[in-house]
Amino acid sequence: MRRKLGPLAVHLVLGAYTLLAIFPILLVLYNSFKSRKAIFGSPLALPGPESFSLIGYQKVFADSAVPLYYFNSISVTVTTIFITLLIGAMAAWALTEYRFRWNTLLGIYLAIGIMVPIRLGSVSILRLVADMNLVNTRTALILVYTAQSLPLAIFILSEFIAQIPKDLREAARCDGVSEYTIFFRIILPLIRPAMATVAVFTMIPIWNDLWFPLLLSPGGGKQTITLGIQQFIGQYVTDWNAVLAALSVAIIPVLILYALFSRQLIRGLTSGAVK
C-alpha cells in the first residue's frame, strides 16, 4: 500500500509546487493578451472574445527601442556565459590538476566570492567603471557579471573536473597531446553537464538583473530589456498592457536557452570511461 501511495504523494507535492511556480508566469502571459479594462476588471479570467486584445504587443513592437534592448540583454548574457564558462573551466582545471605554491589559498580566495554579494561593491564598481570610461556600455555589464558568476562556476566545475579519472589525463599525456588539447578535447567534453548547470545558474540572475543596468548603463541605447520595460512604468500612469507584453516577450529567450542547456544537464557522459 505504502509503495503505491509513495510515488503518488510525491507527484502530488511536486505538481502542487509546479502550479505554484508557474501560476504568476501564466498570469502575466494571459493577461498580456487582454485589454486594459479586462486586466483590472477580472485579472484571473482567461482572455475571452470580448477581452482579447493585442494592444500591449502592438505598443511594444511599435517602440523601436525594444529590439535593441533585447539585443543588449542577449549579447550581455551570452557573452558573460561564454567568458564565465571558458575562464571558469580553465581556472578550475588549473586548481585541480596542477600543484603550485598558492594553490589552496587561491582556491579559497576564489570561493569567498560565492559568499560576498557583489552589490556590496556597487559604489566602487560604479567609480571604477566611470574612471574607465565604460559607463553606458555593454562591456561594463559583461565585466561585472563575469566577476559575479566566476566564483560559483569555478567551485562547481572544480568538483566535476576532480571526478574525471586521473588515468584519462595520463593516457592523453602518453598520447603526446598538449595540455591545451587535453583541456579542450578531453576535459571540456566530459564536463558538459556541469557547464550546462553553471550556464543556467549564470544566465538567470543576469537576465533578470535590474540593479547593474540601472547603475552602469542606464542610457545611450545600452539598456537591457529588464531596464527597457521600466519605460512603460510611469510615476503616475503605468501602461500595464505594454509591461505585461514586454515581460512575456522577455521570458522567451531564457526559456530557449534553458531548453538547450537542460538536455545537457540531465546527461551523464563519463559512463564507460573506466570500468
Added chain:
Amino acid sequence: MAEVKIDNLNKSFGSVEVLRDIDLTIADGSFVVLVGPSGCGKSTLLRTIAGLETVSGGEIRIGDKKVNDLAPAAREIAMVFQSYALYPHMDVYGNMAFGLKFAGTPKAEIDRRVGEAARILKLEALMKRRPRELSGGQRQRVAIGRAIVREPKVFLFDEPLSNLDAALRVNTRIEIAKLHKMLKATIVYVTHDQVEAMTLADKIVVMNKGRIEQAGKPLDLYYKPANMFVAGFIGSPAMNFIEGEIGEVTEKGYSVRLADATSVNFTGNGVRQGHKVTLGVRPEHLAVGGTGDLKLEGRIDIVERLGETGYAHVSTGSGKPIIAEVRGGETGEPGQAVTLTATLGHTHLFDEAGQRIG
C-alpha cells in the same frame, strides 16, 4: 624498438621511499614482467619509465636517450592502463587516432595505422562504437590498439588484465603473448598475478618494499630463488618453509637438523654449526611415501581436491602444516599418517637473513 636501462633509480614521495636503488636492463624486444605484492613499487617503477612520475635520483635510458626529464610523449612509449582509460566521448576510431591526429600525422597514415591495429586486434566491426557500448574485453583491445598505433619503442602495461573475468583473462593473456611475438616489441608489464608473470615473461622482476628482490628467467626464479621472499612469492600454492639449524659440518658437506628432529645432508660448505636456517620445498615436489633425501612424518589434516591434483595439508611436529601436492584418486584421508619425501635437488636452503645458501 629499444632497450630500456635503469640505473640506480630512486623515488620518494616526501619522506617515504618507494623505489630504492633500482638497477634493471630491459633488453630490446624482451617481455619483462614486474611482479610483487601491492605497495611494492612496481606500478611506480612503470610510471617513472612512462614519465608520469618524476624520479628523485638515478637515470632512465630508452634506446640511447636519457629520458629522465622528458615528457611522456617524447619518450616514445605507449601505456595501457588498468582502467583502460578510453576517452568516453570518442568512438573506437577516435580513441585510437587521437594522439596521432594532434601529432600532425597525415590522415592517410593515421587510417593505415588504425586499420592495421584494428585488423590485428579484430576491432574492425567496432570502429564506430563508443567505449560504453563495448564489453570489458573489447575495451581492453581498444586500449592496446591505441598503444599499437603510436608505434612506440616500449609498451607499458599496468595490470591490464585485472578487470577481466577469469576466462577472458586466460584468453587475453595468450593474445598478448602472440602480440609480443608478432610485434617483436619491448614490453614492460606490471601484474600482481604470478601466473601471468610466469606465462608471459622472458624476464621476471620480483619487487618488494621498493627493491628488486630478484630478476631473471621465470624458471630460474622458480628453481633457484635467490631468497625466501622470491621463493614464497613465485609458485602456487606457496613454498613450504621448515625451520632448522646446521648440524654437523664435515669436509664433504653439512647436515641440517629440522625442528621435528629429522636431519638432511647437504653438500657444500661455508656454513657454521648451530646457525639458524630455513629449508624450503614446494608442494609439487613433495611425494607421499616413496624415498628421498628429505623425509617428513605427519598426519593429514585436510585434503583440497581440485580434480587431477589435490593439496594435502599435513601437520608434522614442526610448526606450520606442510602442503603437499597429491595426484590421482589416491589422495589420502584426513587423519591418515603419511611420510612426505623430496629429493635434495628440489629443496632450498636459506640463511637467517633469508638469502639462499643451498
